[in-house]
Amino acid sequence: MAILELNNVSIRFGGLIALNNVSLTVTQGSIHALIGPNGAGKSTLFNLITGIYRPSAGTISFKDMPIGGAPPFRIATAGIGRTFQNIRLFGDLTVLDNVLIGAHSRGKQNLTGALLGFTTRVRAEEGLLLDLARQSLATVGLSYRSFELAGNLPYGEQRRLEIARALSLQPDLLLLDEPAAGMNPQEKAELLTMVKRIRSSGITVFLVEHDMKFVMNISDLITVLDYGEKIAEGVPEQIRNNPSVIKAYLGGGSQC
Amino acid sequence: MLLQQLINGIALGSVYALIALGYTMVYGIVTLINFAHGEIFMVGAFAGLYATSVLHLNIFIALVIAMIVCILLGVAIEQIAYRPLRKSTRLSALISAIGVSIFLSTLAQMLFGSNAKGYPEDCFPVSQIHLGSADISTLQVLIIAISALLMVSLHFIVHRTRMGRAMRATSEDYHTAALMGVDVNRIISVTFALGSALAAAGGVLVGVLFNAVSFNMGLMAGLKAFAAAVLGGIGSLPGAMLGGLLLGVTEVAGVAAGFSSYRDAIAFAILVLVLLVKPTGLLGRKIQKKV
Amino acid sequence: MTELLQHLIDHIDPYYLQILVNSGIGIILALGLNIVTGLTGQLSLGHGAFMSIGAFSSALITSKLGLPITLNLVVSGCITAIAAAVIGMPILRLSGDYLAICTLGFAEIIKVIFLNLDITNRALGLTVAPPESFVPLPILVWFVVVFAVVCTTLIHNSRFGRALSAIRCDEIAAEAMGIQVTRYKVQSFALGAFYAGVGGGLYAHFMGYINPSDFGFLKSIDILSMVVLGGMGSISGSIVGATVLSVAPEFLRFMASYRMLVYGGLLVVIMIFRPNGLMGNVRVTELFLRAIGRKPHLNTIDREADRGDS
Numbered sequence: 142m143a144i145l146e147l148n149n150v151s152i153r154f155g156g157l158i159a160l161n162n163v164s165l166t167v168t169q170g171s172i173h174a175l176i177g178p179n180g181a182g183k184s185t186l187f188n189l190i191t192g193i194y195r196p197s198a199g200t201i202s203f204k205d206m207p208i209g210g211a212p213p214f215r216i217a218t219a220g221i222g223r224t225f226q227n228i229r230l231f232g233d234l235t236v237l238d239n240v241l242i243g244a245h246s247r248g249k250q251n252l253t254g255a256l257l258g259f260t261t262r263v264r265a266e267e268g269l270l271l272d273l274a275r276q277s278l279a280t281v282g283l284s285y286r287s288f289e290l291a292g293n294l295p296y297g298e299q300r301r302l303e304i305a306r307a308l309s310l311q312p313d314l315l316l317l318d319e320p321a322a323g324m325n326p327q328e329k330a331e332l333l334t335m336v337k338r339i340r341s342s343g344i345t346v347f348l349v350e351h352d353m354k355f356v357m358n359i360s361d362l363i364t365v366l367d368y369g370e371k372i373a374e375g376v377p378e379q380i381r382n383n384p385s386v387i388k389a390y391l392g393g394g395s396q397c
Numbered sequence: 398m399l400l401q402q403l404i405n406g407i408a409l410g411s412v413y414a415l416i417a418l419g420y421t422m423v424y425g426i427v428t429l430i431n432f433a434h435g436e437i438f439m440v441g442a443f444a445g446l447y448a449t450s451v452l453h454l455n456i457f458i459a460l461v462i463a464m465i466v467c468i469l470l471g472v473a474i475e476q477i478a479y480r481p482l483r484k485s486t487r488l489s490a491l492i493s494a495i496g497v498s499i500f501l502s503t504l505a506q507m508l509f510g511s512n513a514k515g516y517p518e519d520c521f522p523v524s525q526i527h528l529g530s531a532d533i534s535t536l537q538v539l540i541i542a543i544s545a546l547l548m549v550s551l552h553f554i555v556h557r558t559r560m561g562r563a564m565r566a567t568s569e570d571y572h573t574a575a576l577m578g579v580d581v582n583r584i585i586s587v588t589f590a591l592g593s594a595l596a597a598a599g600g601v602l603v604g605v606l607f608n609a610v611s612f613n614m615g616l617m618a619g620l621k622a623f624a625a626a627v628l629g630g631i632g633s634l635p636g637a638m639l640g641g642l643l644l645g646v647t648e649v650a651g652v653a654a655g656f657s658s659y660r661d662a663i664a665f666a667i668l669v670l671v672l673l674v675k676p677t678g679l680l681g682r683k684i685q686k687k688v
Numbered sequence: 689m690t691e692l693l694q695h696l697i698d699h700i701d702p703y704y705l706q707i708l709v710n711s712g713i714g715i716i717l718a719l720g721l722n723i724v725t726g727l728t729g730q731l732s733l734g735h736g737a738f739m740s741i742g743a744f745s746s747a748l749i750t751s752k753l754g755l756p757i758t759l760n761l762v763v764s765g766c767i768t769a770i771a772a773a774v775i776g777m778p779i780l781r782l783s784g785d786y787l788a789i790c791t792l793g794f795a796e797i798i799k800v801i802f803l804n805l806d807i808t809n810r811a812l813g814l815t816v817a818p819p820e821s822f823v824p825l826p827i828l829v830w831f832v833v834v835f836a837v838v839c840t841t842l843i844h845n846s847r848f849g850r851a852l853s854a855i856r857c858d859e860i861a862a863e864a865m866g867i868q869v870t871r872y873k874v875q876s877f878a879l880g881a882f883y884a885g886v887g888g889g890l891y892a893h894f895m896g897y898i899n900p901s902d903f904g905f906l907k908s909i910d911i912l913s914m915v916v917l918g919g920m921g922s923i924s925g926s927i928v929g930a931t932v933l934s935v936a937p938e939f940l941r942f943m944a945s946y947r948m949l950v951y952g953g954l955l956v957v958i959m960i961f962r963p964n965g966l967m968g969n970v971r972v973t974e975l976f977l978r979a980i981g982r983k984p985h986l987n988t989i990d991r992e993a994d995r996g997d998s
Contacts, residue, residue: 191864217866225864231857241847242854246866248847252875255846256839263846270847310866430785478956485963488731492916495909496955503948620792620905627789662800665793669779672790676782 144169144314144345145190150199150209152189159185160369162199167314172336172346174356176380177366178389183349184226186366187316191223192216204313218246222307223316226349228299232292236283236302239291240274243309247273277308281335297328301335308339315339317348321355333359357381365389401531402653403646408537408606410645411544415599416622417629417637418551419592425568425632426588428487432494433474434596435619436501441467441597442604442614443509449520456520456605460543463601464594471593472586480582498615505612513611516604540602547598548638551591555634560587568632617661624668630681639679643667690822697824705826707938709894712829713887714930718914719840719923720883725912726921727849728876729856730780731788734795736907738881741798742768742888743898744808747816750893757819757828761889768885769878776877781870795908802900813899816892829890836883840923843879852876853921917958919965928966 145167152160160182167173175183188194190201192213201209208216217223222243231239248270254263278284281301286294291302300320307315320336321329329352336359340346350356356363357377365373365380367389373380380386416438423431444466448459478497482490526533555561567574567584575581603618604610625644629636644664651663671679697705721735746764749755755763779790802808821828843849851872854862863869892898910933918929936954940947962968 193860193864212868213860213863214866214868217864223864225861229858229861229864231854231861234853234857238850238853242850242862242867243865245847245851245854250847252843252848252879255843255848258842258846267847306865424785428785430788478960481960482963485959486920488725488916488920489959489963489965492913493956493959495913496952496959498952499955500949500952503945503952507945507949616905620796624789624793627786631785658804659800662797665796669790669793669797672782672786673778676786678786 142169143167144204145347146202147186147190148200148202150186150189150196150201152185152194153197158369160189160366163366163369163371164199165364165371165374167345167347168362169345170340170343171361172340172348172359174360174363175347175349175366176351176353176356176363177372180368181366181389182369183366184318185369187223187318187349190216190316191221214246217310220311220313221316222310222312222314224300224303224307224318224320226318226322228296228303230291230299230302230306232290234291235288236278236291236294237274237287239302239306240277240309241270243277243306244270244273244311247309247311273311274309277305280308280339281305297324300324301332304335304339308344312344314345314347317346317350319349319351321350321352329355398530400529401533402649404531404533404537404541406646406649407642408540408645409649410642411541412599412603412606412641413618413622413625413645414638414641415544415547415595415602416618417625417641418548418634419596420623420626421629421631421634421637422564422588422592424626426564426571426585427479427483429479429490429494430623431479431589431592432491432619433478433497433501434592435615435617435622436498436505437467437471437474437593437615438596438600438603438618438622439505439610439612439615440470440501441593441600442610443505443600444597445601445604446514446516446610450514450517453517456601459520460598460601463597467593467597467600468590471589471596475586475589480585498619502612502615509610509612511612513609513614515608515610521605536606540606543598543602547595551595551634554591560584564588621661621664624664627678628668628671630678633678633680633682636678636680643679690824693827694824697826700826707935709826709829709890711931711934712826712833713891713894714911714914714934715833715927716829716836716883716887716890717911718918718926718930719836720880720887721911722880722915722918722921722923722926723840723843723852723883724876724880726915726919726926727844727856728852728873730873730877731784732791732877732880733788733905733908733912734791734793734798735880735884735911736903736905736909737795737798738768738772738884739888739891739907739911740802740898740900740903741771741881742885743892743903744802744814744888744900745885746889747814747892747898748807750817750819754820757821757825757889757893760819761832761886764889765882765885768888769882772881773874773878776874780873780877792905792908795905799900799904808900811899811901813897813902814892816896816898818896819893825890825894829894832886832890836886837923837927844923848872848875856921913955917955917965919968922965922967925965925967932966 143166147163147165149162149164150160151162175186177183189196192211195210200207203219203221208219231242248266250263250266257263275284278287281304283298283302283305294302321332324332333355336346360377363375363377363380364371365386372389373383373386419434420431423429441463444463445459448454448462449456474497478493479490482493521536523534523536555564563579563584566579567581571581621644625640626637628643629640644667647667648660648663652660717739721732724730724732742764745767746760749760749763775794779787782790803811808814851867854865854867855869855872859869914929914933915926917933918925937947937951940950943950
């Protein structure tokens with residue numbers, strides 16, 4: 142069953158066509174990878190799905206609801222969590238605050254709630270958000286950092302914290318933008334088991350990644366983009382031997 | 398009538414443009430709203446006043462003296478009040494600038510008193526030129542000519558010299574410019590010097606035009622010039638000129654249309670309206686959201 | 689009761705009383721601006737104008753409707769908040785300095801409008817009738833201060849407050865976490881203005897006379913200096929900053945005309961030596977919670993959780 146569907150999606154920036162007629166389907170419960178040389182449009186695609194850009198043409202639907210062009214906060218609330226390629230944590234807030242903010246859309250209390258912060262009803266909700274936050278910190282193994290400032294964490298932990306923050310949203314679909322970038326082999330191995338664990342908890346994972354070993358080991362299905370177009374799709378074994386993928390990578394002069 | 402108002406507006410607008418250029422240059426390089434800039438304009442007016450009325454110097458020499466005084470002042474302010482804060486948040490630098498501004502205007506009040514002073518009557522021979530239905534004073538011609546000359550020189554410095562290239566590079570990317578061997582500290586000093594010189598010229602010209610120099614003249618002029626810089630798109634030199642002229646002309650037109658008691662609001666109303674339609678000002682670059 | 693309190697007030701030197709009240713009003717104003725600028729990260733250079741809206745509303749409510757002062761303050765605060773929301777909705781999508789100059793612009797426009805309206809008595813200003821109040825005004829001011837501090841602390845530690853800090857840190861990430869950025873910005877702006885409205889109302893009644901020119905750009909800058917000097921986003925900072933800046937000119941009074949000169953220099957020096965503000969990096973709530981044992985020390989509690997799961 143499809144959780145996310147893109148139909149002939151295109152986006153132009155001025156004269157530049159960043160994505161051209163891309164269609165793809167992410168299956169519920171799968172780990173789906175999006176690969177391609179630098180500048181192929183992978184991050185742009187993520188930004189389209191999460192509402193940061195509006196598609197110039199085509200439709201995007203999530204759990205059969207159209208989300209193309211909807212504002213980012215609505216898409217997040219609908220159940221798509223994401224991380225960013227260049228880390229975007231709330232650096233001068235604590236680790237716990239970061240994940241608590243991730244849980245934002247699972248709460249309801251507004252300004253009035255803030256002023257009634259001492260009442261049982263509001264405290265109950267705070268407790269609920271706190272549980273969610275702690276749970277996602279535990280999932281990525283960062284609970285011990287709870288009260289440190291996010292900006293002070295080492296790089297690998299910042300990447301994990303971004304995942305935890307997205308998990309607090311209790312997403313149905315998790316978008317990971319280069320989660321393994323800058324990690325050492327051991328951290329990558331840990332990340333691999335973590336992502337698999339996240340999937341087995343019922344969350345569909347859609348990820349962009351440059352590390353081919355990582356992608357081949359983790360993905361159920363791989364989609365390949367080059368110059369804004371979809372050039373291949375298949376299980377890891379098919380992609381590994383696909384001539385146009387090999388050409389795109391070697392011709393593009395990019396690393397694999 | 399229309400022509401008359403247009404020329405009045407351009408004269409006023411040229412002065413706004415001169416001050417606005419200083420705001421926009423400094424902002425372009427160090428992204429600081431230099432709130433002390435209006436006070437530099439005020440100091441320039443006083444320096445010119447002192448040179449003409451006490452030293453009895455020719456107005457053009459007074460202009461040069463005012464510019465030199467303000468260059469020294471501007472560079473000194475940057476070294477003392479802003480440089481130590483370059484790595485801190487922009488707001489701390491802003492508060493520091495406000496401190497400098499309060500300091501300078503109080504100092505001027507103590508030195509020159511609270512009453513507005515006028516330039517000596519004979520410092521520039523004013524006569525009227527008839528141009529169709531309009532009466533243009535030679536003073537207005539002088540103001541427009543000097544402003545134009547200064548702006549052309551600035552354009553030359555920024556676009557035709559090595560120093561100007563370094564300035565543009567620093568404004569584009571501070572750190573990369575430093576890596577490419579640009580002496581960023583020196584560039585910043587030069588930027589403050591150029592901006593302050595223009596403000597000083599504006600101060601002298603306003604002093605002669607309105608014949609009133611006072612310790613608190615920097616505040617409103619500074620705010621409006623800043624509005625002009627933002628209106629044109631902050632960081633853009635042609636933008637500052639355009640914004641200044643536009644504000645000058647609309648303000649004069651508004652007063653002529655009978656809204657003189659709303660004079661100070663006109664500039665800001667225009668500014669707000671333009672920003673709502675074009676959020677980065679008239680000639681400002683569109684900022685692409687980087688994700 | 690009222691008489692007893694009044695009696696108490698009468699024993700304080702009127703000069704000190706005025707400093708005390710001014711610091712109190714300063715704290716209320718600074719707390720409000722701190723929500724907008726310190727917590728949400730939106731630089732506002734027009735807080736003085738909101739104070740002015742509150743002051744004039746409050747003065748007019750007293751003279752035309754004669755409401756008791758507490759109700760009066762709430763109504764004035766609400767009027768100011770609504771005005772701020774109306775102004776905020778279009779301009780809060782601007783970023784950084786463009787927003788700042790727009791708030792400045794609106795503040796100047798509001799000032800000039802007030803200078804030209806009959807109801808605000810144009811440039812002559814309004815004389816404000818003494819309010820109908822159960823407690824003497826100076827005590828009311830400090831009661832409001834305490835109330836404002838409590839409310840602000842609650843806001844800082846709530847889902848609402850966290851959303852505001854998220855917007856300050858990174859708007860794009862905040863939006864990706866499901867936070868409706870524009871809406872929260874407008875709410876924060878209106879909330880800050882509410883404080884300014886209440887502060888303005890208190891100011892009007894304590895001073896007994898208000899003029900639109902009292903609330904110009906310099907007033908806004910005054911309030912902003914309190915926030916930045918104290919430390920952005922810090923509640924204790926706003927309290928310290930407002931007190932220091934309200935009291936400092938009085939302490940410097942012996943220097944007569946040098947006073948503002950030193951004040952200006954002081955702003956520069958403090959910023960150079962404490963660029964994050966006097967109370968920057970000092971977390972009073974946290975220190976307090978730890979002292980009373982409500983919050984554990986760093987890194988002790990959650991190691992168990994990590995081990996349990998990974």
